[in-house]
Amino acid sequence: MPIEIPKQKWSGAVREAVIGATPEEGGTRKKKVIVGGQTTMPFLHFEGEVPHPPVIAIEIKDRKPDDWSPLLMEVWGDVADDPGAWAKKAEENGADLLLLTLSLTDADGNPNTPERAVEAVKKVLEASGLPLMVFGPGQADLDNELIVAVSDAAKGERLVLGICEEQNYRTITATAMANDHLVSSRTAMDVNLAKQLVILIHDMGMPLDRILIDPTTGALGYGIEYGYSVMERLRLAALQGDTMTQGPMLITPGEEAWRVKESKVGEGVPEAWGDWKERAINWEVTTATALIYSGADIVIMRHPESVARVHAVIQDLMTAVEPA
Amino acid sequence: MALTGIQIYKLLPKTNCKECGFPTCLAFAMKLAAKQAELSACPYVSEEAKAKLEAASAPPIRLVTVSADGHEAKAGNEVVLYRHEKTFYNKPGLFLRVYDDMSADEIQAKAKPASEYVVEYVGIELDMAGTAIQARGGDFVAAVEAVRAVSDKPLILIADPDALDAALAKLQEIGIENDRPLICAADADNWQAMAELGKKYNVPVTVKADTLEGLADLTEKLKEAGLQDIVLDPGVRNLSDSLTMYTVLRRLAIKSLYRPLGFPIIAFPGDAEDEDKEYALATMAIAKYAGFVVLDRFTPARAYPLLVLRENIYTDPQKPIQVLPGLYEFHNPGPEDPVFVTTNFSITYFSVANEIDGSGMPAWLLIADAEGMSVLTAWAAGKFDADRIAKAVREFKVEEKVSRKRIVLPGLVAVLSGELEEELPGWEVKVGPREAVDLPSYMKNVLAAE
Ligand code: SF4
Numbered sequence: 001m002p003i004e005i006p007k008q009k010w011s012g013a014v015r016e017a018v019i020g021a022t023p024e025e026g027g028t029r030k031k032k033v034i035v036g037g038q039t040t041m042p043f044l045h046f047e048g049e050v051p052h053p054p055v056i057a058i059e060i061k062d063r064k065p066d067d068w069s070p071l072l073m074e075v076w077g078d079v080a081d082d083p084g085a086w087a088k089k090a091e092e093n094g095a096d097l098l099l100l101t102l103s104l105t106d107a108d109g110n111p112n113t114p115e116r117a118v119e120a121v122k123k124v125l126e127a128s129g130l131p132l133m134v135f136g137p138g139q140a141d142l143d144n145e146l147i148v149a150v151s152d153a154a155k156g157e158r159l160v161l162g163i164c165e166e167q168n169y170r171t172i173t174a175t176a177m178a179n180d181h182l183v184s185s186r187t188a189m190d191v192n193l194a195k196q197l198v199i200l201i202h203d204m205g206m207p208l209d210r211i212l213i214d215p216t217t218g219a220l221g222y223g224i225e226y227g228y229s230v231m232e233r234l235r236l237a238a239l240q241g242d243t244m245t246q247g248p249m250l251i252t253p254g255e256e257a258w259r260v261k262e263s264k265v266g267e268g269v270p271e272a273w274g275d276w277k278e279r280a281i282n283w284e285v286t287t288a289t290a291l292i293y294s295g296a297d298i299v300i301m302r303h304p305e306s307v308a309r310v311h312a313v314i315q316d317l318m319t320a321v322e323p324a
Numbered sequence: 325m326a327l328t329g330i331q332i333y334k335l336l337p338k339t340n341c342k343e344c345g346f347p348t349c350l351a352f353a354m355k356l357a358a359k360q361a362e363l364s365a366c367p368y369v370s371e372e373a374k375a376k377l378e379a380a381s382a383p384p385i386r387l388v389t390v391s392a393d394g395h396e397a398k399a400g401n402e403v404v405l406y407r408h409e410k411t412f413y414n415k416p417g418l419f420l421r422v423y424d425d426m427s428a429d430e431i432q433a434k435a436k437p438a439s440e441y442v443v444e445y446v447g448i449e450l451d452m453a454g455t456a457i458q459a460r461g462g463d464f465v466a467a468v469e470a471v472r473a474v475s476d477k478p479l480i481l482i483a484d485p486d487a488l489d490a491a492l493a494k495l496q497e498i499g500i501e502n503d504r505p506l507i508c509a510a511d512a513d514n515w516q517a518m519a520e521l522g523k524k525y526n527v528p529v530t531v532k533a534d535t536l537e538g539l540a541d542l543t544e545k546l547k548e549a550g551l552q553d554i555v556l557d558p559g560v561r562n563l564s565d566s567l568t569m570y571t572v573l574r575r576l577a578i579k580s581l582y583r584p585l586g587f588p589i590i591a592f593p594g595d596a597e598d599e600d601k602e603y604a605l606a607t608m609a610i611a612k613y614a615g616f617v618v619l620d621r622f623t624p625a626r627a628y629p630l631l632v633l634r635e636n637i638y639t640d641p642q643k644p645i646q647v648l649p650g651l652y653e654f655h656n657p658g659p660e661d662p663v664f665v666t667t668n669f670s671i672t673y674f675s676v677a678n679e680i681d682g683s684g685m686p687a688w689l690l691i692a693d694a695e696g697m698s699v700l701t702a703w704a705a706g707k708f709d710a711d712r713i714a715k716a717v718r719e720f721k722v723e724e725k726v727s728r729k730r731i732v733l734p735g736l737v738a739v740l741s742g743e744l745e746e747e748l749p750g751w752e753v754k755v756g757p758r759e760a761v762d763l764p765s766y767m768k769n770v771l772a773a774e
Contacts, residue, residue, distance in 0.1 A: 002537065003540060004580070006576060042567075043567055043568075044571060045568070046568060220633060220636065221445065221629075221632040221635075221636065222671050223669075223671055223701075225407070225639050226701070228407075229407055229641055232407075260675075261675070261678075261679075261760070264761055265761065270443065271624070272441065272443035272628065274623055274625030274626070275623065276625075278623065278625035278626070279624075279629065282629045286607055289607050293567075293608070309603075312600065312601070313563060313604045316562055317564050318564070319564040319565075321565045321568040322568075323569055323572040324536065324537075
């Protein structure tokens with residue numbers, strides 16, 4: 001007796017977004033990244049289109065970070081003082097695109113400046129041809145100051161600029177609009193908040209295909225289930241035709257996974273946690289992988305070994321399978 | 325899935341005799357649909373209608389339990405595709421597999437540490453469900469004995485029917501209470517012998533086929549043979565086919581109410597050719613609907629994140645795991661010691677409590693009622709503000725416990741410090757680190773130095 005394969009009919013689709021511009025398009029990137037376009041829940045190829053795989057951004061900083069796990073500094077320590085060299089190494093380690101996060105201060109504790117931020121961005125753009133995202137340190141006034149300068153200096157590159165938050169999105173949105181960049185819209189693990197901020201940004205005149213949704217997440221063990229379910233709900237809403245939730249989703253499993261004790265600390269932890277490095281990599285891989293299952297289009301990660309493993313996951317998931 | 329009142333009404337005698345205690349058959353049907361009445365209250369309902377109503381009220385995915393001693397691995401009874409729609413109920417058990425061509429020593433060296441493994445996460449003890457034993461040209465019964473000598477946890481047995489018969493007899497002889505393994509696998513050729521074993525030893529049976537029809541055909545045969553406890557192995561071995569087939573199986577069971585496939589799924593990440601792929605397949609099995617998960621490789625650094633993922637995915641989204649608001653003590657704090665404050669989200673509580681405890685320094689930890697949300701989420705939702713914190717200070721009579729009134733806010737909500745100073749006159753409001761992991765150094769370098 002033949003069994004009817006249950007397929008869901010969706011009226012909506014995820015919006016495509018293009019990050020990075022090649023010389024023909026007014027930028028200097030050697031390639032661009034396209035995400036989104038799905039017409040089904042993650043990787044259900046038998047039901048709809050999954051035209052683009054999720055991509056992995058490797059996060060780099062404008063200077064040596066003070067608080068990263070020693071396991072990360074083992075890998076990046078030799079290039080961490082030079083954003084150009086770091087960008088190059090990240091590209092060699094399999095990044096599809098890069099995220100440059102700007103620091104709050106310089107190594108001596110003086111506030112970061114627009115000049116330094118622009119210099120770092122220029123170095124990165126020269127050293128690597130990958131599409132680039134640039135996020136401020138997360139303090140409204142400084143974010144605006146730094147990101148406006150970066151946005152002007154990299155006009156036409158189709159960067160993703162962040163972080164747009166409910167309290168602070170106008171300046172960044174305005175400069176991204178003026179300079180042909182995209183923005184990342186970040187809200188705290190809530191479907192309605194995520195939607196609301198997209199509406200506010202769009203109301204300023206930003207086209208929807210230049211707004212990425214960062215619904216934020218906790219790491220594995222630290223609230224990932226909230227991020228996971230908010231992403232599933234946003235994606236379901238998108239497929240049901242809710243236009244304000246149809247942007248591609250960007251998420252930061254690297255940052256989250258690498259700040260928890262399981263990854264940061266090697267000593268004085270329970271024996272049952274096992275080998276430090278193995279555990280830390282698994283923590284980042286698990287956080288990123290679970291979020292890809294729930295709909296992430298861009299995952300931002302930190303360790304090259306995790307990146308390689310998550311690439312393998314994505315490659316497998318992009319194989320279309322017809323159920324029988 | 326449950327029938328509507330009208331659907332039930334059609335199955336009733338429609339005589340309105342009132343013996344059930346309701347004025348009409350329709351009224352009774354409505355109460356049945358709302359689960360406020362029992363079918364047995366109607367003396368006239370036909371056998372046929374009874375069977376239909378019972379079948380309709382059976383769960384869409386049958387609950388299958390594998391047990392031994394006091395341990396149980398349950399799978400099934402799930403009702404949704406996405407956890408936010410309700411919740412996922414029965415956490416898939418992780419089984420570590422050994423093979424019968426390994427020596428008894430090798431088998432025990434592999435099975436014992438995994439079977440004994442326990443890791444604590446937010447106050448809950450997580451462990452492996454048990455051991456899977458697979459025939460590979462060795463002495464199957466001896467392998468089962470070797471495992472049973474070091475573990476009294478549930479088993480999954482994978483062998484041909486003859487070897488399984490001998491092994492099941494051996495388990496009876498060993499005589500661990502409730503020893504009810506899952507046996508694998510019935511296929512198109514051996515299903516009769518497997519069904520016999522399932523009945524003879526009252527154990528659940530896995531059916532294995534590469535197609536949905538093949539699986540459905542086998543479950544129907546086993547059901548006809550009198551077996552109820554069945555588990556499905558759709559024979560998938562990659563992430564893409566696992567996600568596809570698990571999703572289709574779940575939809576057929578829950579959305580289409582297709583009874584022949586209304587059984588839990590067993591996944592075999594252990595069949596992967598390398599450890600990274602095995603790990604990825606395990607995450608997929610946990611997130612996407614498997615009920616039993618068989619692994620070949622065990623290390624604490626693999627098991628811990630997988631078990632935590634399972635906890636997280638299976639947490640009831642309607643009930644965030646919370647701890648009781650109150651004033652918690654660490655290392656016998658006195659009136660001079662600092663008061664930390666955070667929310668009652670259990671992950672937040674345990675992260676902070678573990679660090680304060682690990683610092684070895686005395687301190688108070690005030691847990692405010694933030695409706696089970698983490699610091700930032702609660703703050704954004706207005707559930708963790710100066711007002712609520714001040715309320716907690718009063719409610720739990722903190723001022724009676726401390727003379728040196730120092731309260732340390734989580735660094736993530738540094739913005740609250742001004743308001744909190746207004747709410748708590750006489751208190752010194754300090755801003756602690758953003759991450760719990762930095763608390764010990766903060767206590768040592770900042771607080772103790774004052
Ligand atoms: S007892 Fe049965 S037949 Fe009589 S009214 Fe109730 S449901 Fe109808």
